[in-house]
Amino acid sequence: MRMETVIAVAATVIALGSLWVSHSQSRATRMHNRQSVRPILQIRRVHENGRVGLQVVNAGLGPGIVTDTVVRLDGEVVGKWDREVKDRIFAASDRPVTYSLRAGAVVLNGQQTFLVRFDSDDPDRLERFWELVSRRLVIDVHYESVYGGEGFTVSSLPAG
Incomplete structure (x- = not known):
């Protein structure tokens, strides 16, 4: 060669x-x-100091963009996490503070927000509400990063 x-x-x-x-x-x-920039959303069940609820936390490095929510009560789908569903789930006498996550809502990194929070000095009312949010109510949040298309999901249903 x-x-x-x-x-x-x-x-x-x-x-x-x-x-x-x-x-x-x-x-x-x-x-x-x-x-x-991956978001890592978690839903924590909180029962402390006269307060009961479900708290969404972004433990990731980037913002989580909500694409959908699904709410189940006693295993049956009742809709999205919006005012209409909340009116059907919660009695007027035990109306909690709520925060809606609509499609397009952004959960910033480090943000902590209660999806539903009930404050009371009455232990019986707190226990009834705790039973609802810890055993009967399940909220699934579908989300993605700023890149989109990942299809992440977090649920208030306890693991296991």
Whole structure:
């Protein structure tokens, strides 16, 4: 083989190797950027100091954009987490403070918000409400990051 041919083949192999390394590096950078703004929503059940409720917390690094909510009462779907469903679930005498998460709502990183909170000095009323939010009421929140399309979900249903 001629020297020019060997040099041309070696240059082509080096160029292809560089192209592969560059592609792998840009792919890793894109994955890292997505992970660096990933929201991690959690729903905590709270029962303390005369307060009972469900609290949504964004423990991730980026904002969580709500795409949908599903509410179940005693295992049956009753709708989305909105005023109409809340009016059907909660009695007028035990009306809690609520926060709606509509499609497009943003939960900022580090944000903590009660989806439903009931305050009372009456232990019996607190226990009745605790029974409702800890065993009968389930709220699922579907969300994604700013990149979109991930389809993350968090539920107030206890794991296990």
